[in-house]
Amino acid sequence: MSQPEEQTPPSQAPGDDAAAAPDAAAKAEAEAIAPLSLDVLSTIKEAQAANGLKHNNYQRYRQFCTRKIRRMRSKLGLVSKRIGKQYRRMTPSVTLFTRSGDKRAGDARYVLIALFETERAWAYGMQLKYDMETFVDNSRLRLHMLRRMAKADRLAQDFFALAAAVGDTRLQLEADAYASWIKGSHQFLRENWEDALAAYVHARTIFSGLAGSSLQMEQCARVVEDINTNSEYCEYQIRRASGGSSATVEELMELHAKPNSLLNSKLNDLLEETRREQAESLSEVGWRGKRVPIRDDGVRVALAAVRQAEQQLAVAQTWSLNDVTGTHKHEAVMEAFHGMLVQYNAAVQATQDVVTKLSGREASQKTQQHLDDAQFLEAYLQFELGSLAIKRNEYIVSEMESRLPENVAVTEREATKLESPVRLGRMYQNLGNSVESLRGVPTRWFDAATAGSIVNELAAREAVYEAYRAYWAGRALVEAKEFGKASVVLEAAAGKQEAAVAATTQAPELDAGVVTAAEELMQRIRSMRAYMVACAALAEEEPAAEEAAAGRGILETPKIFPQTVSEAVVAEFPPAFTPIPCQPLFFDLASTYLSFPDLSSKTGQSTAATSAPAAAAASSSGGQAEEAPKKTGWFGLW
Incomplete structure (x- = not known):
């Protein structure tokens, strides 16, 4: 007997092989994970603003990052595991992100763990940097800070590699810019100016492009501004190391006016060094025709700072808008006055220290001459300090007079703080x-x-x-x-x-x-x-007259004198409507064409009484009056 032929299942039929291949490809595409979308800059800026960085509290932000990483690792199962006698630390990777059959595949927390690990290392480094300013012997802290920043740089590169593998185009660009910014900060603290400048330029290019094509335009613009400040300082150091012209105090003060956590400590030291270089040319001071030499270096540097503050005050009084701080003219002038007063007080204190030091020395002709010159310099600085306080108060008086009621338009009074004569008298x-x-x-x-x-x-x-x-x-x-x-x-x-x-x-x-x-x-x-x-x-x-005149024009109230200074209203325009009597024009014209019926029978008057005047008029004229035809009916129509 012949054996029955084995039948091929429908799904494995030879004719269906071509149709089975597209179905498998579609299934593979369905199982593939879509590229991840994440706003890196918004995520870190919101976390920083809500966890201490508004007040430069890097320790609080670092602790927040630690807690957040622990929670995300616990949810994703990325906890340390013991293998033999060693613990194995699970790190986010492309394999874990795209792991098939796992419900946590494609979770954004894999990328967030890598991001906040970088932020934690960076915050630790910045915390150590601020701690360095409070300790005299900070060499160990500096080494620790550099190690933390190096770790942040390494973790930032790992974050960029993960984002480039699983993220969309925007996430890849933001991760690249963020990693370059962290690298630039690391090289900046190591004083590798060329490497830092190259990293900053790369980050600035990407953030500038994102600022013109994203919803976070303000955040990108703020980051670009910080990068520009650091880049200018790197360019200055490169130019200085190559023997080029060094920056002036004005350029350094302009950089110092821009808030930046990396630059403040370095700029303070550099400003002092530049002022010392300029103070070497300041050898004497003149007052009312008398000139005395400046022998102390501390006093010379303080006077150089005073001269610089005077230039800033002159610039602030000239500009209508201060380009450095972005504030209005009045605020810029007041800040310049305050800075100048601070510098004068520092100069007076430095001079008093010199006087105290010379007073304790053994009396001699040379010492007495130096002491007399120092006392003259102290008197000069005190007189200039008092004169500056007078100039500042005079400026405040002029600004207050501009806000008197008669000097402010009526439309602007609600938005302006008006001044009173009492406050001016106190000034x-x-x-x-x-x-x-x-x-x-x-x-x-x-x-x-x-x-x-x-x-x-x-x-x-x-x-x-x-x-x-x-x-x-x-x-x-x-x-x-x-x-x-x-x-x-x-x-x-x-x-x-x-x-x-x-x-x-x-x-x-x-x-x-x-x-x-x-x-x-x-x-x-x-x-x-x-x-x-x-x-x-x-x-x-009577006060009622003034109340009645309120809101009325001058033509309507000529005998009432206004006691408040304001914009006068001559007359009301458009004028108010006035009612006038309306005449019945139709009946006035029609009365000459109408004949009314005889109502004498109803009124009780005879027709003779009404016709007597007409007869008398006819007899006086010497002729007989023509008798008018008698009309009957209403209106003489029939």
């Missing part, structure tokens, strides 16, 4: 106190004429400030409607103004601005007197 009191403090500065090195000119200048300034203080006190009383007291105070202000003008004539070297202010004060006093008289005359009227 002039502070100016008077500053002048009084300058009287204690010794002037024994000058002759009688020079010392007398200094005394006359201080007296003239004090007289002008007292006159302005009285004027603002009088204006405050006028606004408070105390017209009797205001009249007395303004009269006293006029007398003080005359005394101030007389005092300015005795000080020919006084600032022209102070002389002009003294001369202009009389016009202000006269204007305030006229305003006070008008307000006093109108104060007796």
